[in-house]
Each structure stands twice: as structure tokens, then as C-alpha cells.
Amino acid sequence: MTTENPLTHLDSKGQARMVDVSAKEHTVREARAMAVIRMLPETLQLIVEGKHKKGDVMATARIAGIMAAKRTPDIIPMCHPLMLTSVKVELMPNLENSSVDITARCKLVGQTGVEMEALMAASAAALTLYDMCKAVDKGMIIDQVQLLEKKGGKSGYWIRKGDEV
Structure with a gap:
């Protein structure tokens, strides 16, 4: 009985590799991620x-998110360099929760997904807000970094439970 390793970035010997796509x-392919x-x-x-x-601060964070999506393979070792066709980063102040809600959407036509690019964009935007505001508030908390939705490819459409429209 053979079982295929579900971790595609590991070869049969358990060594790291870039997946051949x-x-x-x-x-x-499209992905949407968030951070708060x-x-x-x-x-x-x-x-x-x-x-x-x-x-x-918001414009700078938006630009940082876009730049981060474009540079994802420079940070995440096994990510493929991608020809992104669209990166959108939205930052919404949430006065009720004293937060900024960040949503990033990445899109392309290609052979591999853009989930990591969307996650990087949301994360970098949040980190940029932290960096720019740390002099007045060192206690900021970045959380809820997560993939919300992905479309395309062999696995098709996926949406986080509770985010259905």
C-alpha cells in the first residue's frame, strides 16, 4: 500500500522542493485574504x-501590501514567481473595534494559485501600519490573518465557512 504525501513541497525523502507546475x-486564479x-x-x-x-498611513500600507504580493517568492521559499494581473488592498477603519480591517485580493491567469500572495499583501499592510504607528502605540495587535476565498485551478472554488455571500 502506498500513500501519497499530501505535503507537495516535500519529496519522497522528506526534502524540500519546489512543486513542478x-x-x-x-x-x-484569484484569492482573497484578510488581517486585522x-x-x-x-x-x-x-x-x-x-x-x-x-x-x-493608509496609503503607505496599501502600497506595501501590493509590493509584498509581488515579492512573495522572495520571502516564502517554495512559492513560484507569478505574473499577477491584479492586486487590490483595502483598509477599512473599524471605529467600533478600534481596528483597521484589511482585505487583499490577488488575481492572475496561470498554473498555480495566488493564496500566498494575498496573505502576504494583507500581512504586509498590517505590519506597515504597525511600523508607522508604533511610536504612539506599541501595544497594537495584528491578528486574524487568514485566507477567505480562492478560485480556480484543479481544486476549484473554496470559501471559509461563515464567509458565504
Whole structure:
């Protein structure tokens, strides 16, 4: 009885490898991920009112997220370099929870998915907010980094339970 290793980044000897996707079909692929950064209400107010002394914190975080998606294979060792066709990063202040809710969406036509790129975009945007605001609020918390949805490829469509529209 043989069992195939479900961890595709390991060969039969357990050594790390980049998966060969050359035989995979080119399909439209899309992924959506999120992150949340919680902070003091005063910190969020500075951001929302545009009074942070470092400038437009949200615009900088958005750009950082886009750049991170494009550089994912430089950070995550077994990720393929991808020709992304779209990266969108949305940052929504949440006054009720004293947080910024970040959603990243990545898209391409290719042979492998873009889940890691979406996760990197959301994470980098949150980290950038932290970096730019740490002088006024070192207690910020980044959490809920997660894949929300993916489309395309052999495995088709997947959505996190509870996120169905």
C-alpha cells in the first residue's frame, strides 16, 4: 500500500522542493485574504483624521501590501514567481473595534494559485501600519490573518465557512 504525501513541497525523502507546475493548465486564479490590526482608539483617530505625523498611513500600507504580493517568492521559499494581473488592498477603519480591517485580493491567469500572495499583501499592510504607528502605540495587535476565498485551478472554488455571500 502506498500513500501519497499530501505535503507537495516535500519529496519522497522528506526534502524540500519546489512543486513542478509545468503540466498544470492555465486558469484564472484569484484569492482573497484578510488581517486585522487592533489599536488604541486615539491611534485610530490619528489615522482616520489624517493627523499622523508620518503622513497618509493608509496609503503607505496599501502600497506595501501590493509590493509584498509581488515579492512573495522572495520571502516564502517554495512559492513560484507569478505574473499577477491584479492586486487590490483595502483598509477599512473599524471605529467600533478600534481596528483597521484589511482585505487583499490577488488575481492572475496561470498554473498555480495566488493564496500566498494575498496573505502576504494583507500581512504586509498590517505590519506597515504597525511600523508607522508604533511610536504612539506599541501595544497594537495584528491578528486574524487568514485566507477567505480562492478560485480556480484543479481544486476549484473554496470559501471559509461563515464567509458565504
